[in-house]
Amino acid sequence: MARETLHVNPRVPGRLRQLDGLRGLAAFAVFLSHALGFAFISNTVVGRAVEFPLLRPLWDGAPAVTLFFVLSGFVLTLPYTGPTAKSIDALPFLIRRVFRLYPAYWAAIAIALALRELVFAPQAFAGLTPWANGLWRLPITAKTLLEHFAMIAPGMQTDAIDPVIWSLVTEMKVSLVFPAVLFVVGKTRRPVYAGAILAVLAACDIFFHVLGLFVIFFAGAFLAKYRQSIVEALGRSRAIRILLGCGGYLLYGSAWIFGFLPVEALRYTTAAGATIFVALFLASGSLERFGTLTPIEFLGDVSYSFYLIHLPMLLAIFSVLYPRTHSPWLCAMAGLVSSLLASWVLFKIVELPGQRLGRALSKKRMSW
Numbered sequence: 001m002a003r004e005t006l007h008v009n010p011r012v013p014g015r016l017r018q019l020d021g022l023r024g025l026a027a028f029a030v031f032l033s034h035a036l037g038f039a040f041i042s043n044t045v046v047g048r049a050v051e052f053p054l055l056r057p058l059w060d061g062a063p064a065v066t067l068f069f070v071l072s073g074f075v076l077t078l079p080y081t082g083p084t085a086k087s088i089d090a091l092p093f094l095i096r097r098v099f100r101l102y103p104a105y106w107a108a109i110a111i112a113l114a115l116r117e118l119v120f121a122p123q124a125f126a127g128l129t130p131w132a133n134g135l136w137r138l139p140i141t142a143k144t145l146l147e148h149f150a151m152i153a154p155g156m157q158t159d160a161i162d163p164v165i166w167s168l169v170t171e172m173k174v175s176l177v178f179p180a181v182l183f184v185v186g187k188t189r190r191p192v193y194a195g196a197i198l199a200v201l202a203a204c205d206i207f208f209h210v211l212g213l214f215v216i217f218f219a220g221a222f223l224a225k226y227r228q229s230i231v232e233a234l235g236r237s238r239a240i241r242i243l244l245g246c247g248g249y250l251l252y253g254s255a256w257i258f259g260f261l262p263v264e265a266l267r268y269t270t271a272a273g274a275t276i277f278v279a280l281f282l283a284s285g286s287l288e289r290f291g292t293l294t295p296i297e298f299l300g301d302v303s304y305s306f307y308l309i310h311l312p313m314l315l316a317i318f319s320v321l322y323p324r325t326h327s328p329w330l331c332a333m334a335g336l337v338s339s340l341l342a343s344w345v346l347f348k349i350v351e352l353p354g355q356r357l358g359r360a361l362s363k364k365r366m367s368w
Helices: 017-036 045-050 061-080 090-118 142-150 163-176 178-187 191-208 212-225 227-235 238-252 263-283 285-291 294-325 328-367
Strands: none
Touching (some): 017 263, 017 285, 017 328, 061 163, 061 178, 061 212, 061 263, 090 142, 090 163, 090 178, 090 294, 090 328, 163 212, 178 212, 191 212, 191 263, 212 227, 212 263, 227 238, 227 263, 238 263, 263 285, 285 294, 294 328
């Protein structure tokens, strides 16, 4: 039985609620990777547990960002595929993307700069990891500020203010050429041709070191195009979904589970696992219900702001609390609470108004 009766989030038209939840879980994994990265815990019981290869993917930020990219490729393509597909108008699309990405991004950059100037204390990080001690050490110049304002300025040092923004730079660059991506997806009539396109992109990455990240976005885009047949196939057997989920998890965590794999292969194994996760969240009723649980849905709502703000908040919290408590766990918990609160505020007063303004301006442009 097909499961194309997918629930749509009424607060965000056209967004699938369980995929919002999946994005929230990925954002939480990124938070865990950074929070655990502040302190040396390898020789502790907790450290040995979180370093266990089969558990490590649950808090590894790198595959979580790959999952973001697959989800972006999927949700951006979704309105332009299927029986109710609409044609894309490039300028209105770009207006919506700018107002989706930039307002919260600018707000997070401003908050990070304020926390760095007013709260950050480098001496507070003595005894923490080299990674933690290397953060917020680059000088802030007028050039740095101008580059960050533009987001996609060439040569921008993304580590200077809020290191996580490197993925936003990629998102925006893909957005600029997304109509071309959609054209290719629209002209791909059979899944075997989609596989050939992904293979060509992979070859360009391996041999010429170009277009590598496009493999990930195209994987999500093709999943959107062929979602109905995929969902129907997966919906027939719970056993197949379970087996595929296990295989997808192994691929998603292949950097830790299969340590022998060359680095060049990890982009594709991780993207394959992330694509399987998205497909299963569409096809499985259990995962759909899990993804729409109230706490998970809340994480999904604030996931973008949470992703942007959590590392500056952790740096500020560790600056204040760690010298007084010497407890990375207390600092991490305080960082989580403060990041969730800040991201909820950003979601309400920056993200949502920005999205509404972007939709209004894009509609005005289409009426010209």
